[in-house]
Amino acid sequence: MPLIDVSGSPTSQALPPATGITEANTTSVGHAPVVTLVFDGPTDGKAFSAAAVLRSEGYAGTLVGIGPVGIDRLTQGFRVGFDLLEITDTELQQLKPCHLAPFPHHYQPNPNGHPALKKSA
Amino acid sequence: MYQYNAIDQAIVDARVAQFAEQMDRYLQGSLSDEQFAPLRLQNGLYLQRHAPMLRVAIPYGTLDSRQLRKLADIARRFDRGYGHFTTRQNIQFNWLDMAEVPEVLGELAKVQMHAIQTSGACIRNTTTDPLAGAVADEAMDPRVVCELIRQWSTLHPEFASLPRKFKIAVTATDTDRAAIEVHDIGIRLKRHAVHGVAFDLWVGGGLGRTPVIGRRLLADLPVAELRNWLTAALRVYNLAGRRDNKYKARIKILVNAMGLQAFREQVTHRYLSDHDPALRIQARELDDLAACFSRPLEPRLDVPLPAAPEFQRWFGQNTRPHRVSGYRVVFLSLKRPGTAPGDVTATQMEAVAALAEKFSLSEIRTTHDQNLVLPHVDCSDLESLWRALAAQDLAHPNINLISDSIACPGIDFCSLANAPSLSLAEALHETFADLEEQMAIGPLEVKISGCMNACGHHHIGHIGILGVEKKGEPWYQLTIGGRDQNGVVLGERLGPAVPHDAVLPLIRRVVDRYLAERQQGEIFVDYVARCGIKSLKEVSYATH
Numbered sequence: 001m002p003l004i005d006v007s008g009s010p011t012s013q014a015l016p017p018a019t020g021i022t023e024a025n026t027t028s029v030g031h032a033p034v035v036t037l038v039f040d041g042p043t044d045g046k047a048f049s050a051a052a053v054l055r056s057e058g059y060a061g062t063l064v065g066i067g068p069v070g071i072d073r074l075t076q077g078f079r080v081g082f083d084l085l086e087i088t089d090t091e092l093q094q095l096k097p098c099h100l101a102p103f104p105h106h107y108q109p110n111p112n113g114h115p116a117l118k119k120s121a
Numbered sequence: 122m123y124q125y126n127a128i129d130q131a132i133v134d135a136r137v138a139q140f141a142e143q144m145d146r147y148l149q150g151s152l153s154d155e156q157f158a159p160l161r162l163q164n165g166l167y168l169q170r171h172a173p174m175l176r177v178a179i180p181y182g183t184l185d186s187r188q189l190r191k192l193a194d195i196a197r198r199f200d201r202g203y204g205h206f207t208t209r210q211n212i213q214f215n216w217l218d219m220a221e222v223p224e225v226l227g228e229l230a231k232v233q234m235h236a237i238q239t240s241g242a243c244i245r246n247t248t249t250d251p252l253a254g255a256v257a258d259e260a261m262d263p264r265v266v267c268e269l270i271r272q273w274s275t276l277h278p279e280f281a282s283l284p285r286k287f288k289i290a291v292t293a294t295d296t297d298r299a300a301i302e303v304h305d306i307g308i309r310l311k312r313h314a315v316h317g318v319a320f321d322l323w324v325g326g327g328l329g330r331t332p333v334i335g336r337r338l339l340a341d342l343p344v345a346e347l348r349n350w351l352t353a354a355l356r357v358y359n360l361a362g363r364r365d366n367k368y369k370a371r372i373k374i375l376v377n378a379m380g381l382q383a384f385r386e387q388v389t390h391r392y393l394s395d396h397d398p399a400l401r402i403q404a405r406e407l408d409d410l411a412a413c414f415s416r417p418l419e420p421r422l423d424v425p426l427p428a429a430p431e432f433q434r435w436f437g438q439n440t441r442p443h444r445v446s447g448y449r450v451v452f453l454s455l456k457r458p459g460t461a462p463g464d465v466t467a468t469q470m471e472a473v474a475a476l477a478e479k480f481s482l483s484e485i486r487t488t489h490d491q492n493l494v495l496p497h498v499d500c501s502d503l504e505s506l507w508r509a510l511a512a513q514d515l516a517h518p519n520i521n522l523i524s525d526s527i528a529c530p531g532i533d534f535c536s537l538a539n540a541p542s543l544s545l546a547e548a549l550h551e552t553f554a555d556l557e558e559q560m561a562i563g564p565l566e567v568k569i570s571g572c573m574n575a576c577g578h579h580h581i582g583h584i585g586i587l588g589v590e591k592k593g594e595p596w597y598q599l600t601i602g603g604r605d606q607n608g609v610v611l612g613e614r615l616g617p618a619v620p621h622d623a624v625l626p627l628i629r630r631v632v633d634r635y636l637a638e639r640q641q642g643e644i645f646v647d648y649v650a651r652c653g654i655k656s657l658k659e660v661s662y663a664t665h
């Protein structure tokens with residue numbers, strides 16, 4: 001299934017085996033260039049925090065989320081620090097710019113190392 | 122009150138557009154029921170027994186007159202002319218047309234309201250003391266902290282798919298009117314020698330099928346670090362909370378399984394490791410928010426109040442002291458015979474909006490007990506207000522009395538219910554129709570839930586009533602001695618469940634025994650604390 005980046009462009013990327021959520025910290029992933037985290041289901045959000053922890057600890061490689069992320073959660077995934085997220089072929093056909101950036105502002109600061117997001121005054 | 126800036130408004134407007142697009146996809150068939158469910162729930166939209174229900178957020182239970190008028194307008198144009206105030210200070214509309222929900226959200230956005238995160242596995246509306254800003258002994262106005270949490274938690278990318286719903290409550294007085302010990306996280310604000318104001322963080326409380334009283338996780342933290350500590354606690358929960366069984370997914374189960382000390386260590390580790398300076402709260406931010414909520418009032422000389430017994434009864438029962446002399450806090454009872462607890466018609470909402478404008482600086486509060494409050498009333502206006510409220514059937518003098526029960530919607534609306542709740546609330550009015558008798562009984566909170574989910578908070582009712590199913594029939598389990606203030610206590614089971622028609626006779630026997638055995642001036646729940654429930658058990662089941 002396709003992986004897309006924050007602009008919605010499909011991207012090919014060789015993926016390493018998935019890292020378990022409990023191992024998703026910089027001690028265990030070290031300087032791996034790519035880390036893959038799994039969403040177990042359409043309402044599972046553990047990987048959002050796992051990604052946030054990695055970014056917060058300074059992980060600077062490519063973070064990939066696979067599994068049923070869903071087009072309505074893409075924006076969350078990119079905001080917590082994922083670079084690439086998996087979607088289905090059908091979702092790719094349905095994808096519109098509004099799914100990638102539904103909000104003009106955010107209340108939360110951006111995770112380390114990612115594009116600055118505006119926050120409430 | 123807090124007023125949206127351009128950024129707040131843009132976010133809420135964008136959320137309306139996002140939900141409208143999601144609804145379009147659902148109605149066109151590109152989203153299945155299963156895919157749409159978490160999306161609609163995050164926006165407060167339920168599919169109830171008869172119709173879609175929309176739960177609208179009332180952040181920390183504070184409304185202004187313009188907003189209440191809009192709720193009345195929605196009730197009239199899109200619902201059946203009324204709304205239902207809930208036990209979490211929100212309002213629900215029970216009879217909406219699904220396709221019209223985006224339009225309703227657009228109407229709400231015009232008055233800085235929304236339904237964001239009023240349901241679903243996310244951080245819900247933060248609740249607080251309904252008397253915030255109007256009582257004397259506050260460390261600070263808790264709504265300042267609630268508004269900070271509202272902004273931080275709204276559409277938080279990391280915490281929108283938690284293991285389960287997550288509820289936060291804030292209190293700023295010694296008397297906890299926000300029941301922080303039965304919330305996933307409770308925040309107690311207090312004066313502090315070093316920080317000025319500090320907070321204690323409580324964790325792991327909750328009702329539902331496994332009621333647990335929360336425990337203090339950390340103490341004396343500076344308010345400036347609130348968002349970093351909340352992020353740390355939520356992060357530990359999101360990573361380690363169970364997702365295999367929804368009945369084991371609340372943070373209370375995680376804290377118990379992990380042990381409080383281990384949970385504390387993990388939260389502290391995350392706080393230290395992930396600390397984000399951008400989340401630190403600046404003094405200026407606190408000051409600006411405090412200014413939004415501040416209501417400077419000049420003390421007034423005492424005025425003579427009408428001596429009429431009806432007025433005096435209402436004054437004694439439905440008003441409370443204000444922090445400024447010459448003012449009172451006024452409760453509007455939404456518990457009248459013939460009306461479901463918390464229900465208000467559009468006409469009544471409009472009347473209250475006008476009265477708030479005239480008598481209470483345009484401010485209205487919603488309470489956990491499903492009543493309304495006008496928080497800042499000049500004593501010289503009390504008689505006029507009382508008369509105007511009486512004309513709207515909103516001056517029933519029963520606040521905190523046995524007929525001021527709270528009840529979830531139960532089987533009349535809720536698809537999860539085992540049993541009716543509303544009919545028992547009505548039966549309380551019938552059984553204890555005499556207000557003089559209610560006053561003689563004294564404060565007695567009855568809380569009614571139609572199922573184990575405990576939306577009626579039955580565990581912490583002085584008398585709690587839980588609807589259970591027995592051979593396909595609704596029966597009721599009673600608990601006695603619960604309380605939600607000054608140290609939460611979970612009620613103790615009185616005995617076997619009884620059928621619907623046996624509930625009120627049983628309560629009558631309990632009340633009569635209490636009246637016979639109480640010490641002078643002793644209220645029901647103190648009597649139970651002193652004597653236990655043995656005597657009440659004996660009398661309750663003597664004829665069964």
Ligand code: SF4
Nearest residue numbers: 529535538571572576
């Ligand atoms: S307690 Fe049960 S019946 Fe009552 S509203 Fe909650 S889920 Fe529905």
